[in-house]
Amino acid sequence: MERRITLAEEERNVSRWHWEEEGIxxxxxxxxxxxLKRFVEEVEVNRLHTLEDLSAVASLxxxxxxxxxxxxxxxxxxxxxxxxxxxxxxxxxxEREYVFTHSLGRLEIVVTASKGxxxxxxxxxxxxxxxxxxxxxxRLPSERDIAIGEKPNVDEQSMYAKDSRRGKxxxxxxxxPESPEIQQVFARLLI
Numbered sequence: 001m002e003r004r005i006t007l008a009e010e011e012r013n014v015s016r017w018h019w020e021e022e023g024i025x026x027x028x029x030x031x032x033x034x035x036l037k038r039f040v041e042e043v044e045v046n047r048l049h050t051l052e053d054l055s056a057v058a059s060l061x062x063x064x065x066x067x068x069x070x071x072x073x074x075x076x077x078x079x080x081x082x083x084x085x086x087x088x089x090x091x092x093x094x095e096r097e098y099v100f101t102h103s104l105g106r107l108e109i110v111v112t113a114s115k116g117x118x119x120x121x122x123x124x125x126x127x128x129x130x131x132x133x134x135x136x137x138x139r140l141p142s143e144r145d146i147a148i149g150e151k152p153n154v155d156e157q158s159m160y161a162k163d164s165r166r167g168k169x170x171x172x173x174x175x176x177p178e179s180p181e182i183q184q185v186f187a188r189l190l191i
Contacts, residue, residue: 036065043057048180049183052177054147054186055145055147055148062146066117075098107123119140141159146159159172171185
């Protein structure tokens with residue numbers, strides 16, 4: 001007896017938006033693109049005075065950048081093993097990392113999403129072989145708000161900016177949540 005597949009069954013088996021397996025819907029992708037565009041166009045850096053101010057405008061940025069990396073980037077699976085002393089056997093894990101790269105002449109922008117964080121890096125391509133030299137990198141949490149009230153909600157390694165153009169300066173907004181200078185510099189580097 002031959003079983004016929006109905007149209008409804010066939011539709012359930014076909015995924016129209018293949019990033020649903022990563023938990024991202026097409027509507028969320030579109031909302032993330034619009035959010036990033038609005039962030040770049042509308043943020044007034046001079047109005048950011050505290051970590052809470054920065055959090056209000058940038059907390060969704062880490063999530064939006066991660067969505068862009070997952071949907072437009074290349075998936076890399078890294079297999080890791082950790083030895084568990086109590087069980088006597090190694091624990092094997094597969095960690096996913098998504099990398100989206102965009103080149104603009106001699107500049108290359110790389111967005112990496114992994115383990116609940118987004119890393120945005122800007123490289124200057126040098127020489128004949130176009131060797132990438134990192135100028136700037138900004139790391140943001142992609143799964144949580146930066147601050148709740150006046151208190152940081154992330155540690156200093158979850159959110160920082162490195163500017164190699166001016167003597168390798170590193171900015172940690174969570175270390176000085178009340179400093180307008182740090183919050184504004186971080187926002188300028190992010191934009």
